[in-house]
Amino acid sequence: MREPTPHTEAFGIVAEFDRAEDLVNAVHKTRDAGFRRIDAYTPFPIAELTDALDFTENRVPWLTLAGGLFGAALGYGMQVWTNLDYPIDIGGRPLLAPPAFMLITFELTVLFAVLFSIGGMLILNHLPRLHHPIFSVDHFHLASSDKFFLVIFGDDDQFHPGHTRAFLDGLQPVAISLVEHTEEPE
Known part of the structure; x- marks a missing residue:
């Protein structure tokens, strides 16, 4: 409030x-x-x-969702960009392999969801407030x-x-x- x-x-x-x-x-x-x-x-x-x-x-849950989506896009996009910008052909494997990208995508989704929710909570509560x-x-x-x-x-x-x-x-x-x-x- x-x-x-x-x-x-x-x-x-x-x-x-x-x-x-x-x-x-x-x-x-x-x-x-x-x-x-x-x-x-x-x-x-x-x-x-x-x-x-x-x-x-309900602003903090929306911030958490935004952070999760941002983290997922960042994690997946970073891997796609890295594989396309620095292509290394190893044994005929495809450059873009979505199953291999899921671990980093998941980790950054969780990381940014948590950071956005904590940051949003601190800002919305006017903290730190002495x-x-x-x-x-x-x-x-x-x-x-x-x-x-x-x-x-x-x-x-x-x-x-x-x-x-x-x-x-x-x-x-x-x-x-x-x-x-x-x-x-x-």
Whole structure:
């Protein structure tokens, strides 16, 4: 999910929950209330959360496919070009022997698929990123151990700091925090 730019009033408002079920219920209620620019942070994967968030990002698989196709074309093309540019007739064997080209073609397919997917994931996640505005939330470090967080981004069409905070308060979270845009530390 794309995050709000620093031109918005605030990065968002974060609600902290103790249980995964509470977070999933809160996400359902938030979506039902009309909020669309939301995200959740959990210490472990929650299957129901993907559907509740309506998460449909699929750019990394397409990058993986593009990398695999590029690697296959590069591997096969390199071997064809090499055999045609430097022909060596050995025992009457054909210069272009597709079965012999499959090993290198397969290896470069896998190599470039992996490189494209890792590179794409790093770029799409804006990594390496040393600071994120949500890191300023007091207990957010617990998102990797036992707490669950829901954020409504500041660029949501229905976002208003007071109304959004009141809405989140009705979901009975442990805590609510307004997240401001912060500069990356130097």
